[in-house]
Amino acid sequence: MQTSEVKIEIRNLTMAYGSYVVMRGINAQVKRGSVFVIMGNSGSGKSTLLRHMLGLQRPAQGDVLYDGRSFWGMDDEARGVQLRKYGVLFQSGALWSSMTLAENVGLPLVEYTDWSACDREDIARLKLALVGLSGFEDYYPSEISGGMRKRAGLARAMALDPEILFFDEPSAGLDPISSRNLDELILELRDGLGATVVVVTHELASIFTIADDSIFLDADSRTMRVQGNPKELLEHSTDTKLRAFLTRGELSEQGATS
Amino acid sequence: MVARTSAGALRVSLSGNWRAPSGLPGVEMIRQSLGATTAEKFLEFDVTELTGWDSRFVAFINKCVALSREHQMNFRSDGLPEGVRRLLRLANRVPEKKDARLATSESGFLQKIGELVFRVRQDVLAMLGFLGENVQAIGNLLRGRAQFRWADAFLVMQQCGPQALGIVALINCLVGLILAFVGAIELQRFGASIYTADLVGIATVREMGCIMTGIILCGRTGAAFAAQLGTMKVNEEISALQTFGISPLEFLVLPRMVALILMMPFLCVFADLISIVGGYVVSVSMLGTSPTVYFGRIVHAIQLKSFLLGIAKGSFFGFLVAFAGCFRGMQSGYSAAAVGEATTRAVVTGITAIVASDGIFAVLTNALHI
Numbered sequence: 001m002q003t004s005e006v007k008i009e010i011r012n013l014t015m016a017y018g019s020y021v022v023m024r025g026i027n028a029q030v031k032r033g034s035v036f037v038i039m040g041n042s043g044s045g046k047s048t049l050l051r052h053m054l055g056l057q058r059p060a061q062g063d064v065l066y067d068g069r070s071f072w073g074m075d076d077e078a079r080g081v082q083l084r085k086y087g088v089l090f091q092s093g094a095l096w097s098s099m100t101l102a103e104n105v106g107l108p109l110v111e112y113t114d115w116s117a118c119d120r121e122d123i124a125r126l127k128l129a130l131v132g133l134s135g136f137e138d139y140y141p142s143e144i145s146g147g148m149r150k151r152a153g154l155a156r157a158m159a160l161d162p163e164i165l166f167f168d169e170p171s172a173g174l175d176p177i178s179s180r181n182l183d184e185l186i187l188e189l190r191d192g193l194g195a196t197v198v199v200v201t202h203e204l205a206s207i208f209t210i211a212d213d214s215i216f217l218d219a220d221s222r223t224m225r226v227q228g229n230p231k232e233l234l235e236h237s238t239d240t241k242l243r244a245f246l247t248r249g250e251l252s253e254q255g256a257t258s
Numbered sequence: 259m260v261a262r263t264s265a266g267a268l269r270v271s272l273s274g275n276w277r278a279p280s281g282l283p284g285v286e287m288i289r290q291s292l293g294a295t296t297a298e299k300f301l302e303f304d305v306t307e308l309t310g311w312d313s314r315f316v317a318f319i320n321k322c323v324a325l326s327r328e329h330q331m332n333f334r335s336d337g338l339p340e341g342v343r344r345l346l347r348l349a350n351r352v353p354e355k356k357d358a359r360l361a362t363s364e365s366g367f368l369q370k371i372g373e374l375v376f377r378v379r380q381d382v383l384a385m386l387g388f389l390g391e392n393v394q395a396i397g398n399l400l401r402g403r404a405q406f407r408w409a410d411a412f413l414v415m416q417q418c419g420p421q422a423l424g425i426v427a428l429i430n431c432l433v434g435l436i437l438a439f440v441g442a443i444e445l446q447r448f449g450a451s452i453y454t455a456d457l458v459g460i461a462t463v464r465e466m467g468c469i470m471t472g473i474i475l476c477g478r479t480g481a482a483f484a485a486q487l488g489t490m491k492v493n494e495e496i497s498a499l500q501t502f503g504i505s506p507l508e509f510l511v512l513p514r515m516v517a518l519i520l521m522m523p524f525l526c527v528f529a530d531l532i533s534i535v536g537g538y539v540v541s542v543s544m545l546g547t548s549p550t551v552y553f554g555r556i557v558h559a560i561q562l563k564s565f566l567l568g569i570a571k572g573s574f575f576g577f578l579v580a581f582a583g584c585f586r587g588m589q590s591g592y593s594a595a596a597v598g599e600a601t602t603r604a605v606v607t608g609i610t611a612i613v614a615s616d617g618i619f620a621v622l623t624n625a626l627h628i
Binding site: 055079084094107111160 | 489497501
């Protein structure tokens with residue numbers, strides 16, 4: 001494995017559903033250990049970009065590189081190994097509904113480690129405790145609240161001590177306090193696990209709290225506008241669309257009336 | 259409602275209660291007066307006698323706005339109630355996105371046929387692709403390299419086997435009764451009612467037992483498979499499996515497939531027995547055949563190869579049901595409606611496949627003298 005600073009590189013990516021192009025010409029680099037935010041308005045293709053980074057969807061053109069290696073250029077075995085380095089938190093948690101929380105966290109361990117059942121149980125308990133769900137090991141996903149499901153999903157994402165954690169709209173459907181707690185949890189886990197974090201969100205508060213780096217996708221021009229730290233972008237960027245996004249449209253309305 | 263002209267403006271007076279449940283005037287009158295006159299530059303409203311309005315009133319005014327624009331007239335909203343003006347402003351703030359309206363082109367008869375052929379072609383290709391992936395997964399299973407849990411397969415077996423015994427028994431008992439009835443009435447005319455037992459035995463073991471069981475399982479279990487997998491897809495559970503590098507095919511589809519293929523032969527034997535008992539009831543009670551004679555005829559009539567053929571077909575139908583259910587489930591879209599559609603299509607595909615393949619079996623076995 002290379003030890004370069006760049007963990008993930010998106011190279012000239014074009015995303016399409018059939019002949020309908022969602023976005024083209026996306027170039028970005030994610031640094032090791034950073035929190036990288038994909039921002040954009042609703043419907044701009046943020047989640048689609050995430051699905052491309054996860055390898056759930058094949059790019060129409062361009063490539064996604066992990067540690068300098070092309071994801072789609074690998075053979076099946078190497079891709080399987082690569083997939084094990086991910087942890088993903090889906091929008092609604094996406095827990096397997098026929099298993100208890102402990103089994104959900106434990107399944108990746110069953111598949112990829114030869115630890116004893118006892119060890120696996122300890123790990124599952126630990127991961128659930130990390131997200132504040134001690135004591136809920138034997139609950140089924142349908143028996144807990146949406147916020148808890150999301151945290152359980154996070155515990156599962158961390159099961160294999162991933163190098164990269166992906167979050168799809170972590171604050172969607174959460175109240176402001178839970179959402180803030182989740183942001184803090186993300187930062188703590190990043191520091192604790194030393195993982196690289198990729199977050200898709202349009203929640204301004206969390207963008208400014210957690211992001212080291214970001215890109216902004218624009219639905220109208222169907223491409224990315226800029227890459228950079230959102231705080232700096234807010235101060236220095238001259239891109240009107242991005243400024244409108246980062247200020248909830250207040251600046252652009254002033255501009256329109258004056 | 260009156261349309262009057264005064265000083266270069268077309269003034270529309272609106273009166274009465276526009277909340278009334280029915281009988282509101284259309285815009286035709288205004289369209290006519292607009293078409294007849296060219297001198298007027300403004301369209302304005304007088305609502306002093308208006309006593310009530312709701313959204314239909316706003317829609318009416320909105321149409322008038324569009325009409326006035328068509329005739330290059332200016333629209334004066336001063337006369338309208340404040341609330342109506344606000345709603346009009348809101349409705350016209352974002353200009354209509356011209357390309358957002360879906361094109362509804364009339365397609366001709368031939369075009370429809372062509373489109374249908376293309377859809378069928380795509381469907382068949384997708385099905386073959388899924389079949390290929392499954393064969394690969396079964397290969398992995400045989401080499402012991404599949405991400406497959408027997409615990410899951412046993413759970414499905416329990417759901418589609420023992421728990422389905424009640425309905426399988428009921429339906430097959432009735433089928434046995436019906437077969438015996440039809441046979442008895444016809445055969446009695448030849449004085450050959452003793453052969454009712456032969457008829458029930460052969461028809462059940464070769465055809466009816468496995469077909470009826472297949473169709474019951476298709477409606478009961480195949481539909482459940484499609485709904486389960488479809489919901490898992492909507493819920494992103496399948497994506498979650500993929501991101502862990504776990505193949506949904508090996509982890510979800512294979513156990514269901516294996517369970518049905520292994521369970522169907524047992525269900526078929528059970529169905530055969532129950533159906534023969536159904537025939538027995540009719541033969542003994544209606545025709546007065548003695549039990550010993552009935553079972554004697556049955557044993558005599560059923561050949562081992564017929565029995566084995568029925569069992570083998572049953573297993574194959576089990577595969578078809580699981581295949582249709584899982585295929586449609588995995589194909590499902592990301593909404594509740596799509597899951598419903600997937601379930602429907604699973605049952606339709608499954609039953610069609612069972613009956614069609616049974617036809618092929620009939621021709622083949624005839625040619626091979628089995």
